[in-house]
Amino acid sequence: MTASARSVSSVPTVSSNRSTVWTLDALVQVVLIANTLVMLVPIVIMVFSAFKTNVQIFQSPFSIPDFTNLTNLTKIWTQTNFLRYLGNSFFVTGVSMLLILTLGTMAAYAIARYRFTGSGFILMFFVAGLTLPLKLAIIPLFILMRDLGILNSHAALIVVYVATGLPTTVFIMTGFIRTLPSELEDAARMDGASEALIMWKIMLPLVRPAMVIAGIQNVVPIWNDFFFPLVFIQSDGLKTLPQGLASFMGEYNTDWGVLFSGLTLSVLPIIIIYILLSKQFINGMTSGAVK
Amino acid sequence: MFTKQLTGRRLWIAALIMPPLVFVCLFIVYPIISAFAYAFFEWSGLARGDFVWFENFHKVLFVEPFASRTVNAFSHNVFVFFALMVFQNGLGFVLAYFLWRELPGFRFHRIAVFLPVVLSTIVVGFLWRLFFHPLFGPVNAGLKALGLGFLTQPWLGQDTTALWSIVFANAWHMVGFPTLVFLAGMQRIPGEVLDAVRMETQSEWVKITKIVWPLVAPSATVVFTLLFVGAFNWFELPYIMVGLEGSPHGSTDVLGLYFYRTAFGNQSGAPPDFGAGSALAVLIFLFIAIVAGTLTIRMRRREIEL
Known part of the structure; x- marks a missing residue:
């Protein structure tokens, strides 16, 4: 390998090497800065435009606006169902997350801490659900929701989100719970503590870091989901934020200032949380892909 | 007892x-x-x-007009997969390699590149739909401001650029994901291995092709497979940016849109057809399962345990 490596590179001397490294570093910085601009400029323009009138957006799309002009924001606040959509999203996401973390931890705890026949199979069963694109089963799901009488209700969304969130949660939590030492547990068992008490008082406080990872991995796709509400929800008063945004964008399609305000308002909560917790977000959202 | x-x-x-x-x-x-x-x-x-x-299978595969629509949509999914492979995963690998050098400011760049990933596809879709607007969109306005006025065009309104524009929006949205997965892979390469390489060669190219790329193989397996599944499930972004019909003239039609239209009907009056819709769903499902499965197994073989 060495020989072939030498023939590819031109065996640089020490001084030329130093300058190559310097040029390379400069190139790297330029590319990274350019990329960061491409990532951030659209978001900045979106926020700027939220404070502009149509004329201002069309004539000077990149200028800094008058941030005290809240006409667009008040319009959204008073004339649309925006707050309602936001509330619905909070409710659906909150209930789903509570159920996912509770049920996911229960299953993971049983699989990781007890030896019983079929535990490996049950883990495999959960993990198999990781990669299945449930969108393609939307027709049977639609009919199932109708038969259960929960079509056009938040319950339809919550049960689907819980089912799709469980595989990742069980996977992450099982891996983590397996690494916990068993000494504490055994000592408590010797003292006659019940299994439920051991789980609740001793083990659960230790699994919080894994819960954060599993939580973030699920909360973002659930908060952002558009597909299932599109199929299950018809009443305007029940729509979640992405879905409400879609109908609101159609309604105000000529008032660009209001459109950009709507986009800005709907991403602001998640951007602020992301900036505050960027490390947890990055770890959480890539944890399925990074071992 | x-x-x-x-x-x-x-x-x-x-x-x-x-x-x-x-x-x-x-x-x-x-x-x-x-x-x-x-x-x-x-x-x-x-x-x-x-x-x-x-x-139903016979209908969607061999009976017109279903058959040509199926082929048209499928070919677009294939295009989207390869385009994103280059502009999302390829760029992600390059960015990860650059971030890995940990030059001043890399923490900031890392947060910036991942920021769009946390946004909802709906917001990203609407944002770029407004940006690509032929008359009032900031993209054309920006090109004019840079003296590149001859490049302005109705990005989403013509067959030649519409699909590319959606691919661009997707890459902007998701490039942070492969970047940070690859970066995590690179950061796990042991220091001794890198020191040994430095003794052997000064060439960055050799370092990338012989050391880094083989050692981040597990990351590659994951992002390639996820991109494959995502590209053949593509729905929200084209739905928001060009609508359910894959306009203009079906040039952005993909399996997700076509499946949804077939199953639930569309505005132009086609009735819902659960039979043909289910057949399409099964075909897409089997295709994804078989290819993603093979891809994962073949790529796993390439992975090296450290």
Whole structure:
């Protein structure tokens, strides 16, 4: 390998090497800065435009606006169902997350801490659900929701989100719970503590870091989901934020200032949380892909 | 006493396992199995009719106008997959390699590149739909401001650029994901290995092709497979940016849009067809499962344990 490596590179001397490294570093910085601009400029323009009138957006799309002009924001606040959509999203996401973390931890705890026949199979069963694109089963799901009488209700969304969130949660939590030492547990068992008490008082406080990872991995796709509400929800008063945004964008399609305000308002909560917790977000959202 | 404790324990395990298992069975396993079964029946609206063997499959694959629509949509999914492979995963690898040098400011760049990933596809879709607007969009305005006025065009309004524009929006949205997965892979390469390479060669190219690329193979397996599944499930972004019909003239039609239109009907009056819709769903599902499975197995072989 060495020989072939030498023939590819031109065996640089020490001084030329130093300058190559310097040029390379400069190139790297330029590319990274350019990329960061491409990532951030659209978001900045979106926020700027939220404070502009149509004329201002069309004539000077990149200028800094008058941030005290809240006409667009008040319009959204008073004339649309925006707050309602936001509330619905909070409710659906909150209930789903509570159920996912509770049920996911229960299953993971049983699989990781007890030896019983079929535990490996049950883990495999959960993990198999990781990669299945449930969108393609939307027709049977639609009919199932109708038969259960929960079509056009938040319950339809919550049960689907819980089912799709469980595989990742069980996977992450099982891996983590397996690494916990068993000494504490055994000592408590010797003292006659019940299994439920051991789980609740001793083990659960230790699994919080894994819960954060599993939580973030699920909360973002659930908060952002558009597909299932599109199929299950018809009443305007029940729509979640992405879905409400879609109908609101159609309604105000000529008032660009209001459109950009709507986009800005709907991403602001998640951007602020992301900036505050960027490390947890990055770890959480890539944890399925990074071992 | 002993047996009693054992049954109590069994009950306790069952109580922990059963509720989550029921959820997954009822809302994932049952619908997916049903999707396969539904494809073999005739449907009129929401009512299931006779068992018709492979008629629905035959319809979507060989009967016009379904057949040419299927082929058209499928070819676009293939294009989207390869385009994103280069502009999302390829760029992600380059960015990861650059971030890995940990030059001043890399923490900031890392946060910036991942920021769009946390946004909803709906917001990203609307944002770029407004940005690509031919008359008032900031993209054309920016090109004019840079003296590149001759490049301005109706990005989403013509066959030649519409699909590319959506691909661009997707890459902007998701490039942070492969970047940070690759970066995590690179950061796990042991220092001794890198020191040894430095002794052997000064060439960055050799370092990338012979050391970094083979050692981040597990990351590559994951992002390639996820991109494949994502590209053949593509729905939200084209739905928001160009609508359910894959306009203009079907030049952005993909399997997700086509499946949804077939199953639930569309504005131009085509009635819902659960039979043909289910057949499409089954075909897409099998295609994804077989290719993603093969891809994963073949790429896993390339991975090296450290």
